[in-house]
Amino acid sequence: MAPAATDQLQRLVDQADGDVLLLHDAASAAPLADVDGDRLLRAGGAGDLPEPRAWAAVLVAVADAAALRRLASVLPKVGGTRVIACWLAEGEQPALLVPRPEWPPLTTCNARRLPSGEWLTVLRFARRLQAGGPIAELARSAAPGGTRGHAGLVVATADPFQVLGSAGAYDEPDDHFPPDVVLGSGAPTYEQPVTGRQPVVVTDPLLLGGPLDEGLLNPRGFLAEASADVVPLDSLGLDPVRGATAALVAGLREHRGVRVGWPADPRAVAGLAMAGVPLVGGPVPADARAALGERLADLLTTEVDLDDPLRRQEHSVRLRRTALLEHSSLGWRNRLAAAAGTPFRAFPTCSVLLVTRRPERLEFAVRQVARQRIDLELVVVGHGFEPDAGLVHAQVPGAVVLSADAGELYGDALNRAAGAASGDLLAKMDDDDWYGPDFLGDLQLARHYSGADIVGTPAEFVYLEEVDRTVQRTERSELTGGFVAGGTMLFSRDLLASVGGFRPVVRSVDLQLLAGARAAGGQVYRSHGLGYVLRRTASGHTWDAGTDYFLEPDRVAEQWAGFRPSALVEPDPER
Numbered sequence: 001m002a003p004a005a006t007d008q009l010q011r012l013v014d015q016a017d018g019d020v021l022l023l024h025d026a027a028s029a030a031p032l033a034d035v036d037g038d039r040l041l042r043a044g045g046a047g048d049l050p051e052p053r054a055w056a057a058v059l060v061a062v063a064d065a066a067a068l069r070r071l072a073s074v075l076p077k078v079g080g081t082r083v084i085a086c087w088l089a090e091g092e093q094p095a096l097l098v099p100r101p102e103w104p105p106l107t108t109c110n111a112r113r114l115p116s117g118e119w120l121t122v123l124r125f126a127r128r129l130q131a132g133g134p135i136a137e138l139a140r141s142a143a144p145g146g147t148r149g150h151a152g153l154v155v156a157t158a159d160p161f162q163v164l165g166s167a168g169a170y171d172e173p174d175d176h177f178p179p180d181v182v183l184g185s186g187a188p189t190y191e192q193p194v195t196g197r198q199p200v201v202v203t204d205p206l207l208l209g210g211p212l213d214e215g216l217l218n219p220r221g222f223l224a225e226a227s228a229d230v231v232p233l234d235s236l237g238l239d240p241v242r243g244a245t246a247a248l249v250a251g252l253r254e255h256r257g258v259r260v261g262w263p264a265d266p267r268a269v270a271g272l273a274m275a276g277v278p279l280v281g282g283p284v285p286a287d288a289r290a291a292l293g294e295r296l297a298d299l300l301t302t303e304v305d306l307d308d309p310l311r312r313q314e315h316s317v318r319l320r321r322t323a324l325l326e327h328s329s330l331g332w333r334n335r336l337a338a339a340a341g342t343p344f345r346a347f348p349t350c351s352v353l354l355v356t357r358r359p360e361r362l363e364f365a366v367r368q369v370a371r372q373r374i375d376l377e378l379v380v381v382g383h384g385f386e387p388d389a390g391l392v393h394a395q396v397p398g399a400v401v402l403s404a405d406a407g408e409l410y411g412d413a414l415n416r417a418a419g420a421a422s423g424d425l426l427a428k429m430d431d432d433d434w435y436g437p438d439f440l441g442d443l444q445l446a447r448h449y450s451g452a453d454i455v456g457t458p459a460e461f462v463y464l465e466e467v468d469r470t471v472q473r474t475e476r477s478e479l480t481g482g483f484v485a486g487g488t489m490l491f492s493r494d495l496l497a498s499v500g501g502f503r504p505v506v507r508s509v510d511l512q513l514l515a516g517a518r519a520a521g522g523q524v525y526r527s528h529g530l531g532y533v534l535r536r537t538a539s540g541h542t543w544d545a546g547t548d549y550f551l552e553p554d555r556v557a558e559q560w561a562g563f564r565p566s567a568l569v570e571p572d573p574e575r
Helices: 003-015 065-073 132-141 246-252 267-272 286-292 296-301 309-327 328-341 359-370 387-395 410-420 439-450 495-499 509-518
Strands: 020-024 040-043 059-063 079-088 107-113 119-130 155-157 161-163 179-181 200-202 258-260 277-282 348-354 376-384 398-402 425-428 454-456 461-464 469-473 488-491 523-526 532-536 556-561
Touching: 003 020, 003 059, 003 079, 020 376, 059 065, 059 132, 059 258, 065 079, 065 132, 079 132, 119 132, 155 387, 179 328, 200 328, 246 267, 267 277, 267 286, 267 296, 267 309, 277 296, 296 309, 309 328, 309 439, 348 359, 348 410, 348 439, 359 387, 376 410, 398 410, 410 454, 410 509, 425 439, 425 495, 439 454, 439 523, 454 509, 488 495, 509 523
Parallel strands: 020 040, 020 059, 059 079, 155 179, 179 200, 258 277, 348 376, 348 425, 376 398, 454 523, 461 532
Antiparallel strands: 079 119, 107 119, 155 161, 425 488, 454 488, 461 469, 469 556
8 A cells, every 4th residue: 555545544533523343454554554543543444343332433443345344244233433444456437335324424535546546535424433334335336246135144253153145234233133143152042932942053264254245256348359368376476355246357358268277276266266366276185176176177177278269258258157156156155055954945936038020939048048057947939829728738738828819919918927927036038939948047147146137148059040051240348328129128027027128019019128228327248159049031020120230240250050059058958
């Protein structure tokens, strides 16, 4: 931390008219040594806090957004204050928040990058409030994804005894909000009147370390084309405490991959995998394999040609999918729930909406849904015909089968399907396109780590039936904003209701939903396009740009004779 940077914190201490609390992490302890004052109290983490009291200011100084979120997740009550400052030694932007209506008015919010490169946010309120609330909101806002609640599993730490939030602490646990699981021994474990049972005490070191933060370690920003060399992991100068960081991942995006040599920190390796960094290496030692899990360890030893952009991206997707499911809060809470004997659902329930005018496509379309490796509900609407319910149920038992008049608008037919669906999430799939078996699972993950209201994929792979040719188009992915293909959209039932449902239009119903979501302040996230193939035929499309459009040289990355999807689509023997 540069002298000019510490001067800013020192000025806040000097201006305070009472006791000042300085919360910091291990990485910030040495640079903060010069900040002093007669009424300054330091705390190197939640377990080092003084008794709650009234503070003239509460300062939080940490390495980055990940450290802020870790601190906030275990922060007990620290007391009240009118002034809160948050210092991030590195990051792409300052910590920000939207004031909550129950707080006193926020009179000043000053967020800026200092000449030395650090970020400083200073909040001043009209009256004193509990400091933990704004600190938790700063932490939540630092990464919108991976913060959708505790999924029904309440977890507490033993020292200090504190219930964990996904990115921000709850109040100290009491008989009204008891935990299901306590991490570490030493906390009270008497039978709770609310649950009627004692919490399960977990002492497994692999679980005590907590999850990796998928809100920050995720594929956002992945580059399909990377020209820099593959670099050895041991050349990256990994901090043994911080492990993989968002800044480190950003610096690796231009590289084709990282070669893992052992010994290495398994958590750092898993964090890079969650971010989609292509990893290769030799045999994984037994202790590292136990920490990584068999599936991720096996992927690390897979032979991959990282010079081939498509093979490299396929490998990245397999790595990120496995690591996100096993090492993020999803996998961590799933293992804790198993230890506690508590049901756990990582994702909301999902219904697929399939509206088709073509009886001849029905069997093919239902098969694409049946291939999906997630639990789902299928709602089929025959637009102008009565679907064969036996055919549908033979592939997807329990599917809802409906029909709509041929004259009914497409948007209304989709609303009919949505009204019959029971899932919290709705996925729109088309009747003539191909979907890999992990297509919907990957969209669920993307929604979780991005925090977006609508997630989908580009139409990166297109099969041109007239000329029997597959085209891979130059489409960017893993980013917020941009168009997503209409047959790939996943969104919540609440989002659809907020925009009034699908618009009753003849065409462009997908664009109308995207535009409506954005107009309502929603975000659209574009995930990878390797698990989807758009089919184009001579006729029958509501949007028909013609074959030549898909063969424009400046938009074509690669093309092949015949049907050649990405390997992630996996063979469909009856295509």
